[in-house]
Amino acid sequence: MTELWPILILGFVAFVTSFGAHVVAVNLPVYAAQVGVGLAMIGVLIAAYYAAEVVAKPVFGAIADRRGMKQTMLAGLVLFVAASLAYLWVDPRFLILIRFIQGVGAAALSAVSLALVGAYAVQWRGRAYGIYNSIKGAGYVVSPIIGGAIIMQSDFSMIFAASAAVGILAFPLTLILPRPGIEVKSGMKDEDNEIGLSSLLGVFRQSSLWPWYVVTVVNMFFVGILFGFLPVRVYDLEYGPLMNGLILTAVSASFLLIQPLAGMLADRVNPTFTIRTGLLVAGICIILVPVASGWLLFVLAILAGIGVGTVWTNTDSLISQLAREGKLGATMGVAGTFKEIGDMLGPLLIGMVSQAFGLTTGFVTCGILGLFALGLITRRNFDTAEYNA
Template sequence: MAVRPRVGQGGHVTALSTTTPPRLAPLYAAGFVTAFGANGIAAAVGGEHLELGLTLAWLGLFLALYDVAELVLKPVFGALSDRIGPRPVIVGGLIVFAAASLIGVFGTGPFWLGLARLLQGAGASAFSPASSAAVARLVPAQRRGTYFGRYGSWKGLGYAGGPVIGALVVQFGSTQWLFGILVVMALVTAVAVFVAVEPIVPLPRQRATLAVMVRAATDRQFLIPVVVLAVGSAAIGALTGMLPALGTDVGIPLLVSTLAVAVLAVTSSLVQPVAGRLHDAGRLGTGVAGVAGTAAVAAAFLVVAVAPSAVAVFIAALLAGAGVATLTPVAFAHLAGTTPPDRLGRTMGSAELGRETGDAVGPLVVGGVGSAIGLPFGFAAFAVVALVGTLVASRLPSETAPQQDA
């Protein structure tokens, strides 16, 4: 029987106990639920918005509500998970997500659909950063890259499978069916987290002044990996929305460009666990992962900008997927390794806020420049942004620095 440290007071782990390795499958499921819910509902409602009584303006508001809730609430719930422990925040968030999805089952019209989407985002804002904090607290320090890679892989599968499965459910059923499936998924995951994930004792916290919080938020050990994560998230957001638009402009069939988006998500899911293991084995340093990942993203956007074609969009999808998968688990492992354990929730929530910001900025850069002087120039403009991210990533240490108390 394996011997593993038991989570408790004073750090990530304390006294030894003869238990099996950490049961993280429910946490992976929580990551899948938030990604599947975000993309699956967005794609389904986008395709059926007229039948659901949504104008284009209402559709835009509907799609934004999930992200707005996450932008506002993720740091709040991350800090709450530090105070009361991640598990109750995860379970509570999943229950709110299920209740919100239930509104979508029975509610009709713009108001009820918008309320369902807003509350789904609020629920995800709770269990997403808390799940990341739980992963960081439950696993051995030397294996954080591996486990964050697995966690990110399951989220990637949710992002990739959400639109496809959502479209199939709507095709053979209805949008209400899809909301119903999310109710079941969230409740089952909540029960699994409550039963299988061991309680994580909240750690004693030092009172943080505003000056301490500002210093922590601007410390390079936090700020640089968050910028790197934001570049990756921005790339995913831009390619997901803009590759089909580019395909329409240059005569690529919609099915082909949509398939390229799926290749992007699947590539990211497959590569993340590998990158995490290489990092844990000492073969992929933090700085190298950040530089290589952002450089691959820049190359992906340059390929599409210089030679927009069906071949180019698939090359871009592979490059960006591999790049984002390389930087993501390593950046999260770095954040977990440089954050005092009693502040992991707040750090993960703030890091997720950075990713959400990137997710919004990426499409704005490509779409804004593209609408002014042409979509290929929009992709070129984001390549420049990604190269700036590469310069920032070059300031990351080759190895994870010890955690700071500030």
């Protein structure tokens, strides 16, 4: 546990990406009013950041496998900070380009920091990923508060100055990262000029990863319905904004705080046990949410947050263990892309189902998808030896 501080640094690097994504997204209505654009453009601006991450994460992960993880992460920081500062001088109508470039830089930070956690914490990956994800998740919690305070005291552009400041702070911290506990070897030959292509193809061909990619996508569906559609259920019950805020705060807290604990449990037992348990708890609770009210709804929401947080951090840990030699960066980059895909498609799918058949059907459908994913990873007996194969 003497090597905890590199995990804290990597968590802060990941915090840069979550803070940068959310501090802008939650304040886009202010931008829309200033520039004179509609709701559709707000959606496009949010999507631009995540679309860049979907495309760039596997690429940067594969580049890191060959060119070096710290160097790739530093390059991502430079790109993110430069894009953030550029908004202070460009025409505000170029925000979509700024957001895309920010997303590309964030992709390098997310994919490589996620991979390096697995390289530093060889014997305690579960707990390490729990700590890492909790710090990253804190960016989503504090960014609305900080962004709102900035808007009150200044203007929308200063949000980008704050994003740049956080990135600048992460740069010297990244420089002092020591060599990982295990050697991160390149999985490509020196004469291979197609950086990342062979590594990426190898990752996609690794059949042992696909069940966990499915679990990752479904778990992001859970995230989408908890934070996007649980407020709709609360609104239907006419509980008011105070209760809505209380429930969402409880879900966020349970989601973040459980991750180090779930990681510690995964280090002591087979990680698949914790993932299966998390999926089962989250799936059942989500199915029950639309028929619950009062304190039962509150408890179900917290339990769902615990289940989702458990699956989130322990799939990261498990996928890093399944990564083949020389392909840790590419593997975690692809895993990150599947998270982004689930994050984008989940709300869209549940929204369409809920619109067509009602909110109850939307929740039940999402919960059933979780149970389907549980069945997928229960069909065969994954053992610890397979993780390191």
